[in-house]
Amino acid sequence: MENTAKHITRKDVERVYFTNKESQDITRPSLTYWQDVRRRFMKNKLAILGSVIIVLMVLFAVFGYALTTQNYYSQDLTMTNIPPRLEAYRMDEDTLLYVNSEYSLYTLDGSGKLKERVEAEDENKMMREKVYDVGGKKVVLNYSGAAKAAKARKDGDMKLANSVENFTLKIDGKTPEMEKVWNKTYRLGTDYLGRDMLARLVYGARISLLVALIATFAQFCIGVLYGGIAGYLGGRVDNIMMRIVDIVSTVPLTLYVVLLMVVMGPGIKTIIIALGSVYWVDMARQVRGQVLNIKQQEFVLAARTIGASGKRIMLKHLIPNAMSTIIVTLTMNIPSAIFTESFLSFIGLGISAPAASWGTLASDALGGLRSYPYQLLLPSLCICLTVLGFNFLGDGLRDALDPKLRK
Template identity: 35%
Template sequence: MDNKNQNKIPKDLFKPLVREEDTSEKISSPSRTFGQDARRTLFANKMAMVCIFLLIAIILMSIFGPMFNKYETDDQDLSRAKMPPRVPVLENISWLGFDGTLSSTYNGKDVEQATAKAIARYDNQEDFIDIKVLNEGDGSRNSAEVKATYHIYEAKELQDTYFWIGTDTLGRDQWTRLWEGTRVSLIIAFVAAAIDLVVGVAYGGVSGFYGGRVDNILQRIVEILVGIPNLVIILLMMLVLQPGIVSIVIALTITGWTGMARIVRGEVLKVKSQEFVLAARTLGTPNGTIIRKHLVPNISGIIIINTMFTIPGAIFFEAFLSFIGLGIVPPDASLGSLIDIGFDNMTLYPHLLIFPAILISVIMIAFNIVGDGLRDAFDPKMHK
C-alpha cells in the first residue's frame, strides 16, 4: 500500500496504545496448588461424588440404622420366621414387593391338584390364600397352573407388625441384622486397610529409600509372604483363635500389606533420585525426616488410591470367608453370613438374599468408582 492510499484511511480508526505499569507481568488467573487441582478434578467427577455421598450414607446407616426399629440382632421368635418384607404405605403397592405376602406358581394336571399343592405349601392356611388360575390345563401332567398369594401377616395375627425387609429363618429382623452386618464388614475392611497402610508404607518406604542390601533382604521377606495363600492363613488362625473379627483381620493383615509395600517401594525409588531429595540430603536432613516430609507427601496420591481399592477387596474376602463358614459365625452377622443364609433359602424366600447381595454390590462398586475418581484427581495429566 503506497502513501497516497494510506492518507485515505480515516484517522479515527487508530488509537494510541497506553502501556500501564506491570501490565506485561499480570497473571490472568490465580495459581492453584496440586491439592486444589486434585480437589477440583474430583468435584468435577459427578459419579465419584455421588458414590462418596452414597458411601457416607451407608456408613451412617450402619451406625444408626439398627436404632430405627425396636428389634435386636439376636431377638429370635420362630413364630415369625421367614416373614416377607412389609413397609407402611408401600404395602398398598403390590408390585413393589413390600406388601407382606408370599407368592408363587404351582402346577398340576388340573386346577384342583395345583391348588392343593399351593395350600399344602402354605401350611394349609386356606382362608389366607388367594388363588388365581393362570392355565386350566388339558388334563395332561402339570398342564394346569395357578398363582397362590399367601397373606402370612394375617395368618399369624401380625396385622399391625412391620418387618421392613422381612425376617430370617429364626425370626430375627433382617433390617437390624443387615445394617449391623454392614457395620461388621466395614469395620473389618477399614481396620485391615489401616494396618495395610501403616505397615505397607513404612516397610516399602524403608526398602526403597535405603536400597542395597537392606532392600534385598526386605524384598526376599515380601516374596516369601506373597507365596502364602490367604486361605491357608485363615485356616491356621481358625486353629489358634476362635472364628470372628480378630481372626479375619489378622489373616487379612499378615500378607495384605505386601501389595502396598511393593507399590510404595517403586514410587520411592523413582522419587528419591530427584533434585529436592538430593538438596535435602546435602543440607544434612535426617533420613527419617526426608522419608516423612519429602517422599511420603509426594507419593500420597498412589497411597490413597491403593487404599481405596484395598477396602472393597477386604469386604469381599470377609464375605467369602463367611459364606463358606470360616468367617463370622451366628448369632453375629456380616454381609457374607447374611448372603450365606439367603443362598440356602433363595428359591422360596428370595428377600433373604436380595437385600444383602445388593448392598455388598453397591458398596464394592462405589469404592471402586471413588478409587477411579481419586486416581484421575491425583494424575496431573487430568487437570485442566
C-alpha cells in the same frame, strides 16, 4: 452470483494496547496442589456419587438401629420368612390377614404391623384346608391349588401351573379383596429363624466397615513403612525385604484363615488378623516403587547435603511426595477387603452365629432363594453398593491426584 462478503478496512479494526504491567497479570488465581486436587475431584460426578454412597453406608451402620426396634440375634420362630411387602386381605377396618408361603395365617393391624400368628382350629390334610377363628369370624384357608400347580409344573404344563392360585381365603364364606401393605414391624422382612433383616444388615455393615478400617490401618502403618524403608535403603536390604514380601503374597489368604481358625477359632478377630497380615503387601510394593523414583531427585540430594538424617528424609520428603499413590492404593484396596471378608463369611470361614455379616446373610439365604429372594438381594445390594462406592472414589482420587491431568 453476487459476492456479499464485506471488505474489512482499517476503520473496522481497533488496535488493543497492553502496558507492561497488564501483560504480566495472572489470568486466573493461583492454586495450591491440594486446592487443584479438590477442584478436579469436585468435577468428577462418579467420584462424588461414590463419596455419597460411602457416607450413607457409614450413617446406616452408625444410626441404622434407630429404624428398627429389633436386634440382630433375637429369634421368633412364629415370624419366619415374612417379606417386607405383604399381600394382605382386609377383614375389617382394624384387621388385615396375611398368608405366608408356608400357608400360615397372620393378623395385622390397619397400618401393617404384625400382631401374631393364628393357630388353626381344624385342619383337613386330605382337602388341604385350614379353618381359623379370628375375632369371632370363620376364616377358611384352602391351599389345594398348590398341589395342582406343582403337578402341572412337574408335567411340564407351565401355562396351567402359572394360572392356578396356590391358595384361596374366605371369611364367613366371602372372598375378601387383596391389598398390598408394607411390613411396619419388620421393615425389611425376617429370615428363616425369624430374625429382623434390617437389624442384621446394620450389624453386617458395621462388620464390613470395621474390616475395611483395620485393613486400611494395616496397609498404611505396615505397608508404607516397610515399602519406604526398602526403597530408601535399596541394595541388598531392598532385595531381602522384597523377597519376604514375595513369600507372604504367595500363600493364599484362605490358608491363612484356616490356620488361624485352628489356633484361635472362628470370629471377627481371626478375619482382622488374617487381613492385617496380608493386605499390606500391595501397598509396600507401590510405596517402594515411588520412593525409588523420588529419592533420585535433586531435593532429596539437597537434603542429604545439608545433613538431614535418613528418618527426616523419609518422613518429610519421600513419603509426603508419594502420598497421592498411597491414598489411591488405600482407597482401591478397601473394597477388596470388604469383598474378601464377605466371601470368607459366605463359605463359613468368617463371622460365626449369632453375629451377622453380609456374607453370612447371603449364605443363609441360598436355601430359600426361589421363595424368599429378598433375603439374598438385600445383603448382595449392600456389598455391591459399598464396593462400587469405594471404586468410584478411588478412580476419582487417582484422576484428581495426577498433576498431568491439570487443565
